[in-house]
Amino acid sequence: xxxxxxxxxxRFRAWKNRILxxxxxxxxxxxxxxRGLAIPxxxxxxxxxxxxxxQLRGKPKGRLSIIAIYHHYNWEDHSLKPALExxxxxxxxxxxxxxxxxxxxxxxxxxxxxxxxxxxRVGRWVAEERxxxxxxxxxxxxxxxxxxxxxxxxxIPMIHFCLNDKExxxxxxxxxxAFGSRDICRYFDMAWTSTGDALKKYCVEGALPIYLPEAxxxxxxKPWDLEKTIDVSFVGQSYGNRPEIIRRLxxxxxxxxxxxxxxPGGSLTTEEMVRLYSRSRINLGFGGVEAxxxxxxxxxxxxxIPMSGGLYLTEYHPELETVYDLGREIxxxxxxxxxxxxxQHLLSHPDEAETIRQAGFRRARRDHTxxxxxxxxxxxxxxxx
Numbered sequence: 283x284x285x286x287x288x289x290x291x292x293r294f295r296a297w298k299n300r301i302l303x304x305x306x307x308x309x310x311x312x313x314x315x316x317r318g319l320a321i322p323x324x325x326x327x328x329x330x331x332x333x334x335x336x337q338l339r340g341k342p343k344g345r346l347s348i349i350a351i352y353h354h355y356n357w358e359d360h361s362l363k364p365a366l367e368x369x370x371x372x373x374x375x376x377x378x379x380x381x382x383x384x385x386x387x388x389x390x391x392x393x394x395x396x397x398x399x400x401x402x403r404v405g406r407w408v409a410e411e412r413x414x415x416x417x418x419x420x421x422x423x424x425x426x427x428x429x430x431x432x433x434x435x436x437x438i439p440m441i442h443f444c445l446n447d448k449e450x451x452x453x454x455x456x457x458x459x460a461f462g463s464r465d466i467c468r469y470f471d472m473a474w475t476s477t478g479d480a481l482k483k484y485c486v487e488g489a490l491p492i493y494l495p496e497a498x499x500x501x502x503x504k505p506w507d508l509e510k511t512i513d514v515s516f517v518g519q520s521y522g523n524r525p526e527i528i529r530r531l532x533x534x535x536x537x538x539x540x541x542x543x544x545x546p547g548g549s550l551t552t553e554e555m556v557r558l559y560s561r562s563r564i565n566l567g568f569g570g571v572e573a574x575x576x577x578x579x580x581x582x583x584x585x586x587i588p589m590s591g592g593l594y595l596t597e598y599h600p601e602l603e604t605v606y607d608l609g610r611e612i613x614x615x616x617x618x619x620x621x622x623x624x625x626q627h628l629l630s631h632p633d634e635a636e637t638i639r640q641a642g643f644r645r646a647r648r649d650h651t652x653x654x655x656x657x658x659x660x661x662x663x664x665x666x667x
Contacts, residue, residue: 346370505591520544567596
């Protein structure tokens, strides 16, 4: 049944979420200042970890022993795993592979069992071959503070990795525990966040944070020699104002090919997605966060599209300025009118578009690979000689 009030409910929800997020940021800002805290510099991080692990001796790249704890949803094994393997042997724990209970509420049925199995598995690995580092992409929804305390007791440097700290640092709260990073980050030796305004939150919660954005894998995200048959394309979920923007582009005479969860075109494989970037004259991006109004963050596609050789046109927000020369390496827009104008300009000026596309490709390859991100993290942790 068509709900005529649905757009208004969506906008109210987005407005309410934005206000709640602003209040959260304000609370953390007040606590950060009142405690006299400071965001740690690189030298602060190195010094803290050197004091915490005085026996640690760096190894050559390729010689590390790494335990990686994460689930492959759709991109992790294409990005995290190949990059980690550049640094050494990787033993990975994937809780869905260990506990694939079909048709059950996974968290309600096996969370406690998974935590026990995780601890036991890591304990056996540590006994067999002591690792140099434990890298994990976990949330408070998945792992308990007690499990992390037990993992920490092994005395191995531990990294917390999170890409959803804009609105998910706390997230839902159940039985007093947050589903996000809030209640677990303090048990790690480094907290890697891709959200700049979460750094103070991590400091307040007793963690040692570092800000590094997402990246891409040049072995997968690479240009294909294909004819450009599509003017504008977008790959990503259908939510928020995205369907309306696509519809209004159509009203302006601009047909966008769209794929992903919730769109009629459905989802693409990774290879199909990368090939689409090469077939498109313009690859569209949105910077907004689901169910939040005027809330933006860096996305994986911000790096994957330019690295794949695609011309990237995305929604402006300040964090983009930290990773690209806007207007020269990627193009940004502010609002529908500006988007329509930018698309029309780029389609009618192919030489200019090609210059920007090539510059974005070079920048992504030079500065934004996952291997480079891990190189920095492992270097700051004194793991590399």
